[in-house]
Amino acid sequence: MGYYSTLGVLLLSLLAYTNAEPVKFADCGSIHGKVAEVDIQPCPSQPCQLHKGESYTVNVTFTSSVASQNCTAVVHGVVEGVPVLFPIPQSDGCKSGIQCPVEPQKSYSYVNQLPVKTGYPPIKLVVEWELKDDFNKDLFCIKFPVQIVN
Ligand SMILES: *[C@@H]1O[C@H](CO)[C@@H](O)[C@H](O)[C@H]1NC(C)=O
Ligand SMILES: *[C@@H]1O[C@H](CO)[C@@H](O)[C@H](O)[C@H]1NC(C)=O
Numbered sequence: 001m002g003y004y005s006t007l008g009v010l011l012l013s014l015l016a017y018t019n020a021e022p023v024k025f026a027d028c029g030s031i032h033g034k035v036a037e038v039d040i041q042p043c044p045s046q047p048c049q050l051h052k053g054e055s056y057t058v059n060v061t062f063t064s065s066v067a068s069q070n071c072t073a074v075v076h077g078v079v080e081g082v083p084v085l086f087p088i089p090q091s092d093g094c095k096s097g098i099q100c101p102v103e104p105q106k107s108y109s110y111v112n113q114l115p116v117k118t119g120y121p122p123i124k125l126v127v128e129w130e131l132k133d134d135f136n137k138d139l140f141c142i143k144f145p146v147q148i149v150n
Contacts (some may be wrong), residue, residue, distance in 0.1 A: 004100045009061065011145040013138050017103070023048065028141040030062065034131050035140050036107070040114075054112045058129065059097075062105065062140045068102040068133035073112065078143070079122060086127070088112060093139075110140075120148050139144040 023038040024046060039059040040048050050056060071093030076083040094100035095103060097111035110131060128143040 002098070009046045021046070023144050025142040027146040028071050028128060028130075028143050029138050030140040030142070032066045032068075032135070032137045033062045033064045033131075033139040035060060035062045035142055038142055038144065041083075041143075047147055049147050049149045050114070050116045051149055052116050052120060052122075054116055056116070057123045058110075058114050058143060060129070060140055062110065062131075063105065063107045064102045064133075064139050065102050065104055066102070066133060066135070066139075068095050068100075068135070068139070070100060070134060071098060071102055071139055072132050073110075074130045074132060075114075076128040079126055080122065085127060091114065102139065116148060122150055124148075 023040050023043065025035070025038045027035060040055045041059070043056070048056070056134050072086060073091045073093055073096065075086040075088050077086045090096055093110060098108045102108065114127070124145065124147045126143050126145050128141070131139045131142045
C-alpha cells in the first residue's frame with residue numbers, strides 16, 4: 001500500500017472510533033417532545049460500558065412541541081426495576097446546550113456529563129434520563145442499558 005492509502009485507512013478507523021453508532025434507546029414518555037438521536041461518548045460498543053471514575057458525554061437531540069421558560073433534568077438508575085435517583089452536577093437544561101426559552105417545533109441538542117463515581121458497584125442497569133419543562137412534563141424521557149465496569 002502506498003503512503004496515501006495507509007493514511008486513508010488510518011483516518012477511516014479514527015472516524016469509525018469517534019463516530020460511534022447512535023445509542024439504542026427506549027422512549028419512556030416524551031409527551032412534550034420527540035427524540036431524534038441519542039449519543040454517548042465514548043461508547044464504542046453497546047450496551048455502553050461506563051468505567052468508574054470517568055465521565056461520559058450524553059447528547060440527546062430532540063424537538064420540543066411546547067414553549068417553556070426553563071427545563072430541568074432528572075436522572076435515575078434503574079436497578080432490578082427499582083429507580084434510584086442518580087445525581088448529576090448540572091441539572092439545569094438551559095446550561096446544558098439548550099438556549100432557553102425553549103420554543104415549540106424547534107430542534108435542540110441537550111449535552112451533559114454523566115460522571116461515574118468510583119464507589120458504584122459493577123452492575124448492569126438502565127439509565128432513565130428526563131428533561132422536564134415548566135409544566136413538569138417531559139420534553140424527553142429516554143432509557144438505555146449500561147454496564148458499570150472497573
Ligand atoms: C449532538 O448530536 C447532534 C446530532 O447528531 C449533533 O448535530 C451535535 O453536533 C451534537 N453536539 C455535540 C456537542 O456533540
Ligand atoms: C425560570 O427560571 C428563572 C430563573 O431561575 C425563574 O426566575 C423563573 O421563575 C422560571 N420560570 C418558570 C416558568 O419556572
